[in-house]
Amino acid sequence: MSHANLLSKTLAARQNPSFQFQWSKTLDRATQHLSAEKEDIVLLDLELPGYQGFDAYLHLRRQYPTHPVVVLINSEQKMSGTEAVMQGAQDYLVKGQYDDELVGRVLNYAVERKRSEERLNQLSFYDPLTYLPNRILFIDRLRQAMMAANRYHQHVALLFLDIDRFRRINETLGYSVGDELLKAVAGRLTGNLYETDTITRIGSDEFVILLPNVVKMTHAVKVANKILGAFRLPFSIQGRELFMTCSMGISFFPNDGDDVEILLKNADKAMSLAKLRGRNNFQLYSSTMNAKTLERLELENHLRYAIERGELELFYQPQIDLKTGKMVGMEALLRWFHPNRGRLSPSEFLPLAEETGLILPIGEWVLETACRQTREWLEQGFPELRVAVNISDLQFREENFAWNVDRILKKTGLHPSSLELELTENIMMDKEGFSDASLDALKSTGVKLAIDDFGTGYSSLGTLKRFPVHTVKIDQSFVKEITTNPDDAAIANAIISMAHSLRLEVVAEGIELESQADFFKSHHCDKVQGYLFSKPLAVAEFSSLLEKQLAH
Ligand code: C2E
Ligand code: MG
Ligand code: MG
Secondary structure, three states: OHHHHHHHHHHHOOOOOOOOOOOOOOHHHHHHHOOOOOOOOEEEEOOOOOOOOOHHHHHHHHHOOOOOEEEEEOHHHHHHHHHHHHOOOOEEEEOOOOOHHHHHHHHHHHHHHHHHHHHHHHHOOEOOOOOOEOHHHHHHHHHHHHHHHHHHOOEEEEEEEEEOOHHHHHHHHOHHHHHHHHHHHHHHHHHHOOOOOEEEEOOOOEEEEEEEEEOOOHHHHHHHHHHHHHOOOOEEEOOEEEOOOEEEEEEEEOOOOOOHHHHHHHHHHHHHHHHHOOOOOEEEOOOOOOHHHHHHHHHHHHHHOOOOOOOEEEEEEEEEEOOOOOEEEEEEEEEEEEOOOEEEOHHHHHHHHHHHOOHHHHHHHHHHHHHHHHHHHHHOOOOOOEEEEEOOHHHHHOOOHHHHHHHHHHHHOOOHHHEEEEEOHHHHHOOOOOOHHHHHHHHHHOOEEEEEEEOOOOOOHHHHHHOOEEEEEEOHHHHHOOOOOHHHHHHHHHHHHHHHHOOOEEEEEOOOOHHHHHHHHHOOOOEEEOOOOOOOEOHHHHHHHHHHHHHO
16 A cells, blocks of 8 residues: 555656556456556556465456556566566566656556557558468558569469358357367468468458469469368367368459459459359359349259248149039149249249259159149048149159159059149150150059140150150140131141040140130030139139039
8 A cells, every 4th residue: 555655646746748546456446447448557566465476467467458567566576577577568666666767667668568569460461360461461462463463464363262151160169169260271271372372361251362473264273172172171170070161252363353352352252152052162253243143043042942941832723624614633833932032933943943953852842742732632522633743854854753753652642543744745755865664664653644735846646655645735825816816726626636536635725715615625625724714723722612613
């Protein structure tokens, strides 16, 4: 206490600079009031009650890692003073061995030293966590590389790298594991690149790699592949094996921009594309990567998860027997309820599903859902119904297609005679696409086959002989003008009579008008389907339609 009094008197007497002195008896009380804005410096007595050596200093440091501190020791304690300085204290004073001159100077220097240290930190060129060059140094090197590339007519490549699902590491294993992982990634990148390449950490888990004097652009691709490969080995962090992947985007100077910020932005965009494409890959930025491709990519990415998110739904359109006027079956038609775009019809997403192969899992889902639903309706006592399911060419060409159909029938308990598969004309024309054995396998499942949209392709009824075809569906385009266009009427008529002579059933689809229905009735077409009778309906609506029919 006498020291504190002495000090306050000493300091109060000083003019230039002048000090304002606040004194707390205990460390706890002091730390409660401490704030970086108010105090320039802490003068800490190491001989506080309950603390030994320089424990009091460590205690303070833990709570206030950056505050400038000068420690006050007694003459026997010199070691603690030096230790405290080694731990980051600015200086120390020995009790009884100072005058106002010395105290003033020490405190003043301590404050100044702390300030210049901070300035230096800001200006320094390295990331304190990974020791990689920081953004300032990186941009400087990038500018130099761009100038050199201009002179020698070369390229500069920027690889923008983002660690996939890094946030999950921080969230589940804690920030210290996250930090260690970032260091390990930095180390692995450094180990896989030339010394002339510059790596920087630009965001929390984002790195940018600068490849100067790139002669061939494929060089950057090779480097990106090398990095993907380098991520294949796990990172061992604090006794854990972490398997990580990364996504990268690549931009080139001068092709993708002649300005630092634009090059970075474009590499970043390409990286986002890599994320969209399922992560663990890299994409090149190109100015042709326009909004349309991005939109398509987004759709594709969404479609990938449409099944598991329950966004797909089957609608059912009744098929009417023209002789009895009764509903005898229905066609299952797919709808996608997209979270942002609402209900999408098949023409809006099936081409994409075909291109990406996603039609295979989707087609399987359709088949299983339609079979299960039909079995349910049959069990509920609704009259004999046959469900028609559209099959894409890709699906049909799958080697295990027949086996899959059989498996689904068994799984759902639907009798094969209640299922009709609608195939395209293309399938009929493709002789090499599948073997007799696979056709036999399909025959032996007992399901019926229909040819959809008949008359639009190049097949003739003769080519159908090879297939166990049961039904022909006349394409809507002939139905539209059937009552006004004599050619359409002649074609439809020919299809019906030829099909009947081959003992095939005929369905006309797209019937919207009474007059169209009359035409097909008078020409002995077997079944019809179209808006005149009903639009495709959701399960609940279709159920109530069935109930109505049962009540009649
Ligand atoms: P599709 O098999 O020829 O199906 C008939 C299409 O005509 C359906 O269009 C149906 O809604 C529509 N339609 C029915 N009645 C009328 C009518 O009176 N007037 C008019 N203008 N149109 C009518 P949707 O549902 O948009 O399906 C289009 C195509 O997408 C289908 O043509 C089929 O090729 C395909 N598709 C639908 N669902 C699936 C599926 O689950 N898997 C596969 N692979 N393809 C499917
Ligand atoms: Mg169809
Ligand atoms: Mg059709």
